[in-house]
Amino acid sequence: MTEHFPVLILLVPLFGALIVVLLGRERPDQCWVTSLISLGVSSLISFFTVIAVLSGKVQTLRYRMGGWPESDGYEVGIELRVDILAALVVFAVTFVGFVNTIYSKTRAGAEVRGKVPFFYALIQLLIVGLCGIVMTNDAFNLYVLIEITSLTSYALIAMGNRRAALSSFNYVIMGTIGASFYLIGVGYLYIKTGTLNIDDIRMVLEQKNLWEHQSIIVAFIFIMLGVWTKMAFFPLHGWLPNAYAYAPSMTGTFMAPLMTKVMVYVMIRVMVWIFGNEFVYSSQPMWGEIVIWMSVLAIVAGSLLALARTDIKKILTYLIVAEVGYMVGGSWLADGVGQAGAFYHILSDAAMTFCLFIAASIIVLRVGDSRVNAFDGLFRKMPLTMIGFTVGALSMIGLPPTCGFFSKWYLISAGIEAGHWGYVCALIFSSLVNAVIFFRIFERAYFGKISGVKEDHFPSDSDANPDIRIKEVPWSMLVPLFIASGSVLLLGIMNRSLFEWIQAALKMMNT
Amino acid sequence: MKIFGLIAVLVVGALLLSATSDFPDWRDKDSPANESPVSSFYIEKTEKLTKVPNMVTAVLADYRSYDTMFETVVIFIAGIGIIAVLRNFDGPNSSSIKRENNDEGGGLLARFTCSLILPFIQIFALYVVAHGHHSPGGGFQGGVMLGASYILAALAFGLSKAKDIFSERRTMIFAAVGIFIYVGWGVLCLLFGKEFLNYEALDPILPGDAKMARSHSMLIVEIGVAFTVTAIMFSMYSNLSTRGRLSKGL
Numbered sequence: 001m002t003e004h005f006p007v008l009i010l011l012v013p014l015f016g017a018l019i020v021v022l023l024g025r026e027r028p029d030q031c032w033v034t035s036l037i038s039l040g041v042s043s044l045i046s047f048f049t050v051i052a053v054l055s056g057k058v059q060t061l062r063y064r065m066g067g068w069p070e071s072d073g074y075e076v077g078i079e080l081r082v083d084i085l086a087a088l089v090v091f092a093v094t095f096v097g098f099v100n101t102i103y104s105k106t107r108a109g110a111e112v113r114g115k116v117p118f119f120y121a122l123i124q125l126l127i128v129g130l131c132g133i134v135m136t137n138d139a140f141n142l143y144v145l146i147e148i149t150s151l152t153s154y155a156l157i158a159m160g161n162r163r164a165a166l167s168s169f170n171y172v173i174m175g176t177i178g179a180s181f182y183l184i185g186v187g188y189l190y191i192k193t194g195t196l197n198i199d200d201i202r203m204v205l206e207q208k209n210l211w212e213h214q215s216i217i218v219a220f221i222f223i224m225l226g227v228w229t230k231m232a233f234f235p236l237h238g239w240l241p242n243a244y245a246y247a248p249s250m251t252g253t254f255m256a257p258l259m260t261k262v263m264v265y266v267m268i269r270v271m272v273w274i275f276g277n278e279f280v281y282s283s284q285p286m287w288g289e290i291v292i293w294m295s296v297l298a299i300v301a302g303s304l305l306a307l308a309r310t311d312i313k314k315i316l317t318y319l320i321v322a323e324v325g326y327m328v329g330g331s332w333l334a335d336g337v338g339q340a341g342a343f344y345h346i347l348s349d350a351a352m353t354f355c356l357f358i359a360a361s362i363i364v365l366r367v368g369d370s371r372v373n374a375f376d377g378l379f380r381k382m383p384l385t386m387i388g389f390t391v392g393a394l395s396m397i398g399l400p401p402t403c404g405f406f407s408k409w410y411l412i413s414a415g416i417e418a419g420h421w422g423y424v425c426a427l428i429f430s431s432l433v434n435a436v437i438f439f440r441i442f443e444r445a446y447f448g449k450i451s452g453v454k455e456d457h458f459p460s461d462s463d464a465n466p467d468i469r470i471k472e473v474p475w476s477m478l479v480p481l482f483i484a485s486g487s488v489l490l491l492g493i494m495n496r497s498l499f500e501w502i503q504a505a506l507k508m509m510n511t
Numbered sequence: 512m513k514i515f516g517l518i519a520v521l522v523v524g525a526l527l528l529s530a531t532s533d534f535p536d537w538r539d540k541d542s543p544a545n546e547s548p549v550s551s552f553y554i555e556k557t558e559k560l561t562k563v564p565n566m567v568t569a570v571l572a573d574y575r576s577y578d579t580m581f582e583t584v585v586i587f588i589a590g591i592g593i594i595a596v597l598r599n600f601d602g603p604n605s606s607s608i609k610r611e612n613n614d615e616g617g618g619l620l621a622r623f624t625c626s627l628i629l630p631f632i633q634i635f636a637l638y639v640v641a642h643g644h645h646s647p648g649g650g651f652q653g654g655v656m657l658g659a660s661y662i663l664a665a666l667a668f669g670l671s672k673a674k675d676i677f678s679e680r681r682t683m684i685f686a687a688v689g690i691f692i693y694v695g696w697g698v699l700c701l702l703f704g705k706e707f708l709n710y711e712a713l714d715p716i717l718p719g720d721a722k723m724a725r726s727h728s729m730l731i732v733e734i735g736v737a738f739t740v741t742a743i744m745f746s747m748y749s750n751l752s753t754r755g756r757l758s759k760g761l
Contacts, residue, residue, distance in 0.1 A: 004701065004706075004707070007701070007706075007707040011694065011698065011707075014584070014690075014694060015694070018687045018690055018691055018694075021591060021683055021686075021687045022683070022684060022687045025680065025683075063706065063707075064706060065576065065577040065706065065707060065708055066573060066574065066576055066577070066706060066707075066708045066709050066710070067705055067706040067709030067711065067712075068574055071548055071549070071552040071556075072548035072552075073548070074547065074548045074549050074552075075549075076549060076552050076553075076574055077574050077575065077577075078574075078575055078577045078578060112595075113600075114600040115594075115595050115598070115600075118591050118594055118595040119595065121591055122588065122591065122592065122595060125584065125587075125588055128584075132581070138578075140578065141575075141577065141578050141581075144578050144581045144582060144585070145581060147585055148581060148584060148585055148588060151585060151588045151589060151592055152588055152592070154592065155588070155591075155592030155593075155595045155596055156595075158595075158596045159595055159596065165596070184527070188530060190544060191534055191535065191542070191543065191544060192534075192543055193543055193547070194542075194543035194544040194545070194546065194547030194549065194550065195547055195549050204543070204547075208543075213533050214529055214530050214532060214533055215530035215531070215533050215534060217530075218526050218527065218529065218530035219530070221526065222526075222527075
């Protein structure tokens with residue numbers, strides 16, 4: 001049974017999406033249940049996949065689609081490949097999807113009204129796409145799945161408020177450029193190697209010693225530019241803040257933690273699996289230097305832009321831009337610890353962004369105002385929500401025992417080992433800026449006057465469910481928040497073993 | 512801003528051109544893409560292993576069937592994405608633009624011509640779908656033709672007439688059923704104990720031997736693709752041409 005796990009993770013939400021489209025119009029209330037079940041099953045399977053991969057019996061699950069065997073050492077068909085890194089990210093994707101579906105229980109009806117079935121269909125297909133990206137071992141299949149995630153996310157964002165359509169259009173332009181850059185890179189690799197399987201591309205590159213060829217170098221540059229556009233690496237980040245801030249809240253809470261992180265995973269995979277450390281770090285030593293300085297710029301600029309905003313969702317989206325800088329810089333440090341730290345940061349950043357976005361969405365919904373002064377006196381009004389928010393914020397600042405502390409610790413120690421002080425300083429600077437941003441909010445929430453807050457009003461939500469008018473929000477929003485903040489702490493506590501697994505998996509590939 | 516755009520375009524173009532210098536020549540039979548074992552496997556073994564003379568379809572619907580499944584899902588997503596963004600369930604009353612008389616379609620001549628050629632378009636479309644694994648064609652091409660025939664009907668006879676045949680509910684069912692056929696066929700292979708989309712597993716329920724099972728299965732997944740493409744083509748047209756109201760067409 002275990003060998004079929006990778007494909008089952010994909011198929012369950014795919015069928016869930018079809019059922020939702022077929023039955024949804026008659027019974028919109030069933031959509032939530034259907035997607036909850038399908039994503040629950042999917043995340044359960046991916047949890048067992050993590051256990052199966054960890055248990056040591058199968059270190060890497062390989063799954064040949066269509067059962068096509070290899071011929072002369074080359075894969076004829078498409079292959080899925082799940083090692084511990086992929087299993088962890090897939091579990092993160094499906095689990096966040098599952099928890100986010102709980103959160104969407106009351107919000108979906110209020111925010112997308114008659115289009116609830118389409119929302120649930122699209123979000124499940126987005127999860128299929130993200131899981132497929134992480135598991136596939138075929139460079140072109142990766143592109144097809146990037147297309148799936150892009151199309152679904154364009155539609156999901158455009159379902160938001162009036163300004164969402166324009167920000168989604170910006171995202172369409174940038175996303176299309178990014179995806180086609182990736183495709184050009186893959187095309188160049190195919191011309192030079194004659195295969196699309198990631199392991200086989202690496203094999204051919206090594207056998208024929210193509211490392212010096214101009215087209216391989218250009219292919220690498222274009223693939224990198226493509227994934228950087230998709231992950232909103234600093235100068236290419238323009239589409240992200242508006243898209244995530246104006247999207248429906250339950251879309252934002254899902255996409256903010258995962259979309260950029262999965263693209264970081266793709267970047268690490270391309271760097272380590274297709275091209276290999278020697279090519280990336282040693283053949284052109286100048287590259288690493290440039291990219292790390294770019295990520296320093298991303299971290300500093302993202303933090304400063306976040307500091308300049310007063311809208312809580314905009315602050316969080318600019319912090320994502322800074323976090324992407326952490327991960328790109330970490331994985332380019334030419335050092336095992338850096339890559340593993342960047343990878344650990346994928347998981348921890350997903351957890352803490354998820355936590356903060358849910359908390360911020362709840363607060364914006366309840367208070368009806370997305371500016372920072374909405375937080376006045378919130379510790380008294382919504383203590384449970386603020387506890388969740390505090391955990392996420394402390395992790396973003398980097399205080400132990402949250403996972404944000406440990407990932408930052410690994411990244412900083414990698415920076416020190418590599419002797420890259422600019423990167424170390426940028427990380428510390430960003431921590432300080434985060435501290436300023438969040439303690440400003442805490443101050444308001446503790447000492448601010450309640451009177452300034454508009455009670456029980458949410459502008460675009462006139463037909464809102466009456467049960468969100470109570471003081472705290474319903475359980476369907478609080479439970480996801482506590483699961484998210486709990487996972488922030490859990491990832492922090494488990495950091496040692498997680499980090500060792502990641503390092504072992506990366507080392508296995510590099511030898 | 513324009514100057515930055517120009518610089519970016521020039522840099523990107525120069526990079527791409529610089530890489531063409533070490534490409535293999537055109538029609539070079541020893542280029543990596545031609546001499547790699549993957550290509551020779553496709554060329555030499557396809558007919559033996561799948562009983563399908565059209566190599567392209569075999570690559571599309573069998574070796575890389577998993578890709579094609581997701582390409583079909585992409586089309587499905589495009590369709591429901593357009594509905595999710597555009598569709599206006601409030602009805603025609605809120606419409607600021609009134610086009611009362613435009614729903615009658617074309618004139619007498621257009622209607623007569625269309626009723627004459629529509630059956631031929633549709634039969635040819637079905638032929639392209641059904642013959643995809645033997646000659647050029649397949650689910651995508653046939654589906655587009657079939658979808659275009661319904662769009663032509665909508666243009667000639669008016670959208671409401673076309674909607675009597677192909678209502679919104681029916682388009683959604685068709686689109687979902689198409690993917691259901693494709694993915695379900697793959698799952699069936701799973702239930703017969705082989706890998707997902709390994710059509711050989713279906714030998715017991717299909718006529719012919721295991722190789723023939725691959726050929727038959729390709730036809731079936733192509734039919735699934737055709738269902739989805741037809742429905743989504745029409746759904747896109749009707750949503751885009753009426754600004755999501757589905758009441759008054761062009």
